[in-house]
Amino acid sequence: MNFGCEILKHIPGRVSTEVDARLSFDTAKSVEKARRFISLYEKAGVKRSRVLIKLASTWEGIKAAQELERGGIHCNMTLLFSFAQAAACADAGVTLISPFVGRIYDWHRQQRKVDDIEISEDPGVASVVRIYNFYKKHGYKTQVMGASFRKTGQILALAGCDLLTIAPDLLEKLSGAQGEVPRKLSPEKAKAQSIEKVNLDEKAFRWEHNQDAMATDKLAEGIRRFDADARKLEKLIISLAAAVTAK
Helix, strand or coil, X not given: CHHHHHHHCCCCCCEEEECCHHHCCCHHHHHHHHHHHHHHHHHCCCCHHHEEEEEECCHHHHHHHHHHHHCCCCEEEEEECCHHHHHHHHHHCXXXXXXXXXXXXXXXXXXXXXXXXXXXXCHHHHHHHHHHHHHHHCCCCCEEEEECCCCHHHHHHCCCCCEECXXXXXHHHHXXXXXXXXCCCCXXXXXXXXXXXXXXXXXXXXXXXHCCHHHHHHHHHHHHHHHHHHHHHHHHHHHHHHHHHHC
16 A cells, blocks of 8 residues: 555556455455555545555456445456456446456467467457447446557557556557557447447356356466465565564
């Protein structure tokens, strides 16, 4: 939380604060942890409107986000790989989703045993396009923030998306590129399409998500990796605190 406060001193927008990955399947504990974060931010003088609580896009995480959003706490849903996750997030009224373009691309590239996949056939790009058009067609307010890019072509193919989070090396490549960037996604284009509305209860969500092997693999892997990173950080903090105490 203190790190988030420091970041907000230097930017005009919002900062994401992640709920422990070990709570990804516990709605009540996720809500409790998120409210604790917001309480600490507000005590530090930071308005809740400048904080996004980051939660894994499990069914339990999405339900936690729904409850938090009703209380005015905005959420950023991460580890989002399937359309089922995106549809459930929209129904929950979450503020923001972060579909992982690059991780989807990586999985399919490895499955196909190829070095690259053309942008026109890129499953990561296609996933965000589908989600964006579905949201705009049916008037959902949830923002789509494409994330985890591997190459500039993926970014350019999603020009017009609500938000994109781009690594510094790719930003540098884009800044040195020549030519115009045509808008690929827009609410007007989405509304002109014939897209069926989808509403998923828990059983339908779990079934549809389970049908996507990439999504189930990457969600589980992502939670494990987030947990491992958190444990490393905890050990580092404990060791630093012990060193300070020893002095």
